[in-house]
Every structure is written in structure tokens, then in C-alpha cells.
Amino acid sequence: MHVLLVKTSSLGDVVHNLPMVTDMAAMRPGIVIDWLVEPAFADIPAMHPAIHSVIPADIRRWLRAPWDRETWRGVKELRARLTKTRYDLILDTQGLVKSALVARLAQGPLYGPDRRSAREPLAATLYARGLAMSWDRHAVWRNRMLGAGALGYPLPATMPDYGLTMTPAGHTGEPVCVAFHATSRASKLWPPGHWVTLGKALCQRGLRILLPSGNAREQAAATEIAAAIGGRVEALPRTGIRELAGLIAGARMTVGVDTGLLHLAAALGRPTVGIFRDSDPRQTGVLARDAVDLGGLQSCPTVDEVLTALGRLGLGDAA
Template sequence: MKVLIVKTSSMGDVIHTFPAVEDARRNRPDVSFDWCVEEAFAGIVALHPAIGEIHTVAIRRWRKQLLDGDTWREAAGLRRAFRNCRYDLVIDAQGLLKSVLVAKQAAAPIAGFDGSSAREPSASLFYDRRYAVPRDLHAIERTRRLFGLALGYEPDFSTLESGIVPPPGSMAGISGKTAFLLHGTSREDKKWPVGDWIETARLLMKRGITPVTTWSNDREKAVAEAIVQAVPQAVLVPKSPLAEIAAIIGRAVLVVGADTGLTHLASAFGLPTVAIFLATEPGLTGPRGPFSSTLLAVPGGRVTPAEVMAEAERLLALKSQAPA
């Protein structure tokens, strides 16, 4: 059986789908999987060994260039690629009108959430198979349930495995124990103050752990440079391809991150991960992993570097006691 997964974005949503793929790989070894994803996240999908062909879309770019001939040629090429693959089933794990539009291009039966379960209920009107999954569950569990219903098995919720490992690679000049500080995030109200990142870097150095950070735009660059200027032993990784950053993160002993996709990636790698949530509720979409934890700022309050380090110490001790 050949199945196409449609989960185009965001990075965190893509990573939340991996445990469902891992369930399916164990329960349905007769099924092979391809995936359709936004081009920026193709390298993330490639981390899972069960994924065969990766089809890419560029929906945001296409929307801005609807009259451009290249847009229509790319869309037509995607449709041809889908149909050449002759899928037996498409699982729309996103539940949006934009994802079902992509799924329809494969000309195969589509499975997805029913009208009471989908993020955009009208998307379910276009599915051939609809499944009820409670909306008050974490995104990972919702997707695991959807895959189980679509492929005919019961997921084992006593375990949680992503099936991914860090890609090979490292950065010259980084040695010893490192902690990756993921300060960049999409919204200003999600950002931890730069002074708190600096204090955390200092506390890490006192523990013998070298802080590592990076950036992807000018605002993030200013924060990263401020951390390194205040703590000269910290390492600044230049703006780099996602696969290279993933490799460096994967070799850290600890990750401290804001509400951002790379924090979810660290958690999926099984790394001790402290996630700092300031403006969003982590209950249904926060990082999940055997050694991950979320610190949530109470209204009118804050998360302090001391609190972050105390939680980091707890997770590091937990990791050290876990079977190899």
C-alpha cells in the first residue's frame, strides 16, 4: 500500500506527525510513505527513515505570484508527480482547505478528520474517509489517532517515539558539552528578553557547558551577537542551512528554546529540552519528548533564568539515569 502524507507546515506541526509515522511503520510494515511539505521543511521530513519521496510546495510564494507562469508550471509538475506515483491513499493530517486542495491533486482516496475534528471543518467535505478525533487532545496524539483509524490499528500511547535521529555533521571549534540557545521565534510576544538569555548563558558556563546560538534574520542576529558579546566563551553559529543547524543541535547535551520549531526538533531528538512559553498555551501543541519540559509564564509574571537552569538540571539528571 502506498500512502501520501500531506502536512505542509509549520515546522512544529511536521515534527508532531513523526510519532504517527513511527506507529504506522511498526503496525503496518506493508505500507510505504511519501510526504508533501513546504519546501523550507523538506530537510526536516527527510530525517525520518520511513519517508520515501518528498514532494514540495510553496503555497505562500504561489499565492503572491498567482499570475506568474512559473507558479502554474510548478503546480502542474506537482500534480504530475503525484499521479505518476499512483497512491492508494492520501492522509491529510493538516485538516485545512489549503491542504485538501493539495491532497486532491493526487487523484486518490483522501482520509482526514471529520467536520467536528478538522481545524477547518469545511475541509472534511472533500474527504472520502472521515474520522472523529477529539480536538482537546495534543496535536501528536490527534495525528497518531488519525493514522491508526485510517490504517486500521490502535496506537500504543504508553510510548512516544519520533523515529528520527540527528543528521551527521558538526561545527569546527565546538567541543565539550554544549547547550543550544534557541532564542528566535516568529512573534515578538513569544521572545524571552535578551538579558535573560545572557544570564542563562552565564549560568551554563558556570556549570561547564558552552552556550551555542545562531540566527536567521537581522533581529535574531542582534540578539545572538549580544549573547556572545556578554559571554565571550559562547559560540555563535553563522546563519546556516536547516540540516546543518539540526546536526549541531543534535550534538548538544541541552537545549533551551522559545516557542519555535527547532525547540520541537530538539525534543523529538530526545534531548533534554527546556521550552519557554510566554504568550502561547503549550497544552495542545507544546514540545513532547521523554526529556522535555515547558515553563509557562503566568499572566503578569515571567520565567527567570534561575528557573530555567533548575529545570535543565532536573532533565540532565533524568537523562543521565536513563538506559543507554
């Protein structure tokens, strides 16, 4: 059976799609799975051993310049690649009009969330079959429901298995905490003073702290936080996902605001504490065995709460 998955973005959403891939591989031995994704996130599915082929689609850039010659060339090349294969099933777990339209470039029956389940109900009109999922469940479970419904196997009751394989890299032997201080929405940020207080407490416990950034503004903020903390703290330069995944895989623990990298850390099996200020962790929190979510909508977890949660995950053994 040859299946095409369409989950294009963003980083956290792509990570949340991984346990469904693990389910499919376990429940349908011999299945061949391709994944269509934005180029910026292509390294994530490529790290899952059950993915046969990663197909990049630069949809965001195409939508910014719909009449550009490069856009039409890109769409034409994607269509040519997709039509080389006749898929037994195409599954759009994004549930958006744009993802459904791109999925229709491929050859095969197209499934996706039904009208009540899709993020954009109009997308459901483009599917050959709509599948129900519950908005009361976490995004990981909603994706797993779609996979089970599309392939006709019972929904596994096990904890999600993200299936990622990554060799730890870049550490000197001392215990490391990767701290994800940055995120795309200002309302999700934790106050810089809280990061400084937390960083000093972690350094006193023998941890080296790494502060990743995705752009110049975030790196400037990381540099200020690192300078205020002092000690063994490093504001990392902008790093590709695969390289950063190696650093995360070797970390003793991770902590961060609601950002895709936080979910990647949990998917890599690192003890993780999520700090939520303007999103509901019941819907899109960190879902893994060694993970703790703090806060929620219109909240601000304290430094002591974060330290207590890290303690539950083994902070006291860090040194």
C-alpha cells in the same frame, strides 16, 4: 500499501507529524510512505527512515503570487508528479483548505480530520472520509489518532517515537547548550536580559552556548546577547535545517522559546526545556521523555525556574 501524507508546514507541525509515521511503519510492515511538504521543511521528513519519498510543494509562494506564470508551472509539475502514482490512501493531517486542495491533485481516496477536528472546518468537505480527533490532546497525539483512524490500527499508548536519525556534528568535545532565543511571534519571546543571566550561569557550569538564528534580525539579537554574556558563546550564522540538526544532535542539552527548532531538538532526543509565554504547552508543548515545559499563556518563566528544570535534566553533570 502506498500512502501519501500531506503536512506542509510549519516546522513544529512537521515535527509533530513524525511519531505518526513511526506508528504507521510499526503497525503496517511493508508500508510505503510519501510526504508532501513545503521545500523549507523537506529535510525533516527526509531524516525519518520510514519515508520513501519527499515531495516538495511551494504552496506559500504560490499563494503570494497566484497569477504568476511560475506558480502555474509549479502546480502543473506537482500534479504531473502526483498523478504518476495511484495511492491506496492520502492523509491530510494539516486540516486546511489549501492543504486539502493540494492533496486532491493526487490519485487515491483522501482522508483528513472531520469538521469538528479540522483547523478549517471547510477543509473537511473535501475529504472522502473525515476522522475524529480530540482537541484536548497534544498535537502529536492528534496526529497519531488520525493515522490510527485512517489505517485502522489501535492507537499506540507508547511515548511518541519521532524516528529521526542524525549524526552529531560540529562540536569540539566540550559540552554544548543550544539556546533557541528567536521565534516568529514577538509575544513568545523571552526578555534578552533573561537570556544573558541564563547564559552566564550556564557558562559558569562549563557549557558552551550556541545561539541559532533564521534571519538578519534574529542574528543581530543573538550577537547582542552573546556579547553581553561573554565567554564561550557563539551567535551562529543562518544555517540550513540539516546542518543545524547535526549541531543539535551533538548538544548536551537545549533550551528555548516556542519555536520549531525547539521541537526538533526534543525529536532528536536532546534534553530540552521549553519556555512558553503566549501558547499552551498542553496543546503544542515539547512532548518527549527528556523534556520540561515551563510557562504558558500570558506567563514569563524566571531564570531560576529554567535553571531548576535544566538541573532536572542533568545540568549538574554538564562539566
